Amino acid sequence: MKKSNKIVILFLSVAMAMLLIGVYSVKKIKWKSSTSRSGSIPIDNTSKTHLTDGQKTVNTGKILVTYFSRVGDTSSGDGVDAVTSASLRAGDNVPIGNTGVIANMIKKAVGGDIVQIQTVTPYPKDYVATRNQYKKELASGYMPPVGTKIENMDSYDIVYLGYPTWGMRLPPAVKSFLSEYNFSGKTIVPFNTNGGYGLGDTVNSIKEFCPNAAVLEAFSVRGKEAASSQDAVHAWLHKIGMV
Template identity: 40%
Template sequence: MKKITALIIAFVMIISLAGCGAGNGSEPAGEATSDADGSGVTQAGGSDGTQPAGTEGKKILTVYFSSANTAAVDAVSSATPSVKNMGSTEYIAVYINSKVGGDIAKITPVKDYPESYNGTLDAAKAERDGDERPEFRNLDVSPEDYDVIFVGYPMWWYTLPMIMYTFFDTYDFSGKTIIPFNTHEGSGDGGTYNEIREFEPDATVYDGLAVRGGSAEKSDEDIDKWLAGLGY
């Protein structure tokens, strides 16, 4: 019995060491991000360790997708709080825009998501399982005209909402700087920053900011720190 137990433990440890060798797929490239204050906010560094593009003379856009169903939010679940009457991703997008300047644009689906939070959950899952590309309404801006694009989204079923796939399919950000930010309720960035790098191999994609949706309204300081690190 003892021998068997010892063998099992040894076997498990070997497997887990092999697993750790294979690496955590979602670790961002470049500098490791750290959850310094444990609030669920990961700080970013430049992907090559240097200060990213400065703010002078650069056209900046903050474009984001945020759940439209702020009215029907379950206050108890705190997954997407009605922060000042907007979704948590929108809240952060508006805040970033107020700090960095430039333009701001919201990605709105052509076909609205259901009113209820659960309805949106089901719709999002169906889209993800079907690898769909939901259409979004025309933005008032042309994202390709900008130099620095902040891109924000919530985590839907542990990854990018499918509408963000449509977004990256639509535009070519070659030669541009993309700075992602996202909200989540436990999945961090879930490897999505790396996914964006795959969508836009000729863009410079920085390690972004992952904010716990439930703490969005308390994150102003963390966002400030992150932006300062980026040179804004």
């Protein structure tokens, strides 16, 4: 082979090697650039979780405050019905029960929509008649039809659920309400008024009706203390990471 041909081949080999090195360097620079923005983990700005002080994950999103309360009974001492926890309190010139008082405190603190659960056939105003009806419902397992309809329940992420303790149980009307909707993936936040015996078995009942929902720590207060419970309500909301 002639010397001139060897020089040409050598020159072409060196040029090809330099070209390959240049392409590799460009690709390496581009790869580093694409992974260096905000780190290698993408940030999801649509996340619906945050951590509370206790490092518990709590859902945030559209809020519904709903409650059941037997309003209008003042037959027992101190304006409190030991079975229904109901009393008369002024609210925009409309009678409001103890559970309704707490519901409005919660709405003021967290916002959202507020709806009272009402049965198709209202409970009697007379305490004894209501007690007798409740006992029959409890014995038979009957759940009275609920007249309150929430058309857009699927749009709510958090449901605050309020109720009085009836005979240490969840009122049948609340059970009826829970049976009408799918609470899977939602966060349920119970709050309760009572005649001094606490939550009873109510939270367990909620979990049975809503097995695929996250049920947070409940708030419970004696009915006659409801009107003065604003600080306690706020402390509870802070504890569970809602304010």
